Amino acid sequence: MNIIISGAYQTKCGELWDKSLDDLIIESIDGSLVDASLEKKDIQAVFLGNKMASQVSDQNHLSALITQILGHCVPVVRVEAACASGGVAVSQACLALESGQYDNALVIGAEKMTDLPIDEISYALMHAASECERDAGLSFVGLYALMAQHYLQTFGATEQDLAFPAIKNHEHAKLNPNAQFPFSISAEQVMQSAMVADPLRLLHCSPITDGAAALILENKQKKSNQVQIAASVQTGETLSLSERKDITVLESTKKAAQLAYTQVGVSPEDIDLWEVHDCFSIAEILAVEDLGIFPKGEGFIGIRNQECAINSKNPVNISGGLKACGHPVGATGVKQVVEVYNQLKGRAGARQLDNPKVGLTHNVGGTGGTVVIHVLKK
């Protein structure tokens, strides 16, 4: 795959009370167009990741809204795959460009979550789980808590070990001006925060976030200073946890990673930075194992030992991740690609790594029912 990224933009993440979903979409479109030195009329196709507009804004037909914003008869494809909606949007744009139907595509991930009361947004988020899980009274944190319980019992990790992904990602977020929570948290604070679903506490959980991100992709030959999407892989997994053989593994992540590594001809050792889907602390631990950074059952040790911090060998979630940069659900998969792109372009500001060449993004829907992996290279 040889798709070039020619522009990228991310809004601030947070409780953006003064911004509507439309505002966030418009800001991300304008920002990415400026970055790519293109105008609205130049865009040939648009791919949008959004999960919740029909519940939060009573708005389903976002595709036509974006056509209206762009001001010409451009086709807009809205995809929805729970919290992987953004990643699927990037992936569908890549495939459409590879088909030759379009020369360029604008990808938008956008989510406005804070316009609903918290109990309503929690209920709406559970639309991404299976009917039997909902009928059983499970919440999303409850589902991930089941995975965490089984992980702790199987691999001998402690509740304290669950704190380290969150602590690390908050440290990273201090370097990101767009982050929702740019401040430190301590292990004590995590352990003393409210229990949400045993063993997951409040500070193990990613927040409710408003935000958007956009990319402009082109199907053309890569120049030396450009960044390409070298692999775009989507996989699936059962909707219900109860249908899986082992809930300490996401087979969808493992399969997507294997396919992506093969397509690009790399192994985990070749990846310079990772943006992984840390919706809950346990999710980052599973991700670093399923992606092959650490063997199964040892991810929590690696993260605890600072082996995924910004200045380590395997920097994971330098943006702050979903936990501390924020998790505007349908935007997250696009935001991850924007972050890695900015790093590969050398414009990541205070959190810039020293000349990274390859980065990977990992976006998960539900409890792994959809997974999308992108590998970016410069």
Add this chain to the structure above:
Amino acid sequence: MNIIISGAYQTKCGELWDKSLDDLIIESIDGSLVDASLEKKDIQAVFLGNKMASQVSDQNHLSALITQILGHCVPVVRVEAACASGGVAVSQACLALESGQYDNALVIGAEKMTDLPIDEISYALMHAASECERDAGLSFVGLYALMAQHYLQTFGATEQDLAFPAIKNHEHAKLNPNAQFPFSISAEQVMQSAMVADPLRLLHCSPITDGAAALILENKQKKSNQVQIAASVQTGETLSLSERKDITVLESTKKAAQLAYTQVGVSPEDIDLWEVHDCFSIAEILAVEDLGIFPKGEGFIGIRNQECAINSKNPVNISGGLKACGHPVGATGVKQVVEVYNQLKGRAGARQLDNPKVGLTHNVGGTGGTVVIHVLKK
């Protein structure tokens, strides 16, 4: 474009009280696999069109549900584009196959609409209109009524002229065992049916429908007895009617048709049958003009003069169309392709045309904000 259709299936359309959304999806998957002589494990990717599951079934993450049904880590992409969701799913499948990422794809359009009270489903359908249209108190039939009023005034058509698409499509539906309303209606019945939004009456309107359809597409060289998708074009248009220069034209239909005709090298005279988006009578009249079957302002005359009936030169909506076969919104765009495929394969039963070679499907989201056209050839 050279995508082969190797299997197709459509469920019955109607108020299917004994079937859930899952049941409809499973029936359409099983039916298309049998038709293509494939097994679940053979499917490499799935594209799903669905508009309303998050409102009707509290289910967003349908993609993972389908992965679970298929029983392996297959990627599933759910697209949503109001009533064009099905058409967009077919189109995205075509582009993904053309990209070379997959050799085959299963396309599903599925909608369960009758599980909500009628006022709630009407409100949910209006999520596909713009915020300002909703705030103004407009319903979908109200929006199309504005288009109809303007059409009648501009081109001298009468209210009686609006009846003929519905009368014709009900006659066609009598030949379709899957149709929701397989019975005749008279001009008098239409004119005496309840006024919904002046000038559109109840019998000008397509119904609330449960139903599903599925296709299996393959990226391979066409054999002589096979049917190919020769063009798949999506376009967009403003979300709000008020943003358009002329509401008696769908620019999105005109542009999509022009692109499709150019890609295939055909003109409207070469098309042997048409499945067009007749969500309201006025919509079919606009469609037959914007697609180039009749000059602007003369579509109503052509339909009135029986020039779009099953045994005429330009058979339109032989299935019964949205009006009489039914309009399971997210399934409609897939169902249209299934219908044309069955005609080109010579297996359309009582409504089979004499050796048709080229057919076109026209699927509309909202009031034209999204349009998808497919051209099928044998």
